[in-house]
Amino acid sequence: MHDVTIPRPIAQVLAVPGADLVARLALASPFLISGIVKLVDFAGATGEVAGLGLQPAALVAGAVIATQLGGSVLFLTRRYCWLGAGILAVFTALATLLAHPFWAFDGPERGHQTATFFEHVAIVGGLAVSALFVNGAGARR
Numbered sequence: 001m002h003d004v005t006i007p008r009p010i011a012q013v014l015a016v017p018g019a020d021l022v023a024r025l026a027l028a029s030p031f032l033i034s035g036i037v038k039l040v041d042f043a044g045a046t047g048e049v050a051g052l053g054l055q056p057a058a059l060v061a062g063a064v065i066a067t068q069l070g071g072s073v074l075f076l077t078r079r080y081c082w083l084g085a086g087i088l089a090v091f092t093a094l095a096t097l098l099a100h101p102f103w104a105f106d107g108p109e110r111g112h113q114t115a116t117f118f119e120h121v122a123i124v125g126g127l128a129v130s131a132l133f134v135n136g137a138g139a140r141r
Contacts, residue, residue: 024134
């Protein structure tokens with residue numbers, strides 16, 4: 001791996017204490033919010049899972065909530081960031097394949113589903129990059 005020189009203003013922002021936590025919190029926020037909403041409205045979460053054809057819906061909904069909340073908590077720690085990122089990335093990849101099969105749509109809906117699918121692919125990439133940087137494998141300066 002070669003050294004990368006980061007411009008001074010960017011390096012200063014990256015060096016701000018807690019900047020990495022704020023960035024990870026931003027990336028974890030959709031999972032945290034979704035997990036909390038599903039926990040508060042478990043019937044709605046069960047209906048959403050059943051709508052995807054997954055059974056037993058209540059058990060799957062509970063697993064989704066545990067994955068979203070547990071993965072987020074781990075992702076927000078420095079020690080287990082890599083594990084949380086992995087859990088959330090695998091969850092996102094599977095959920096994206098199940099919920100946004102753009103290839104099964106036609107017309108304008110195909111475009112919407114395609115965009116959503118690849119937005120989720122970007123989230124998986126962001127989780128991977130975050131884990132690399134927090135765990136010291138990425139270029140820092």
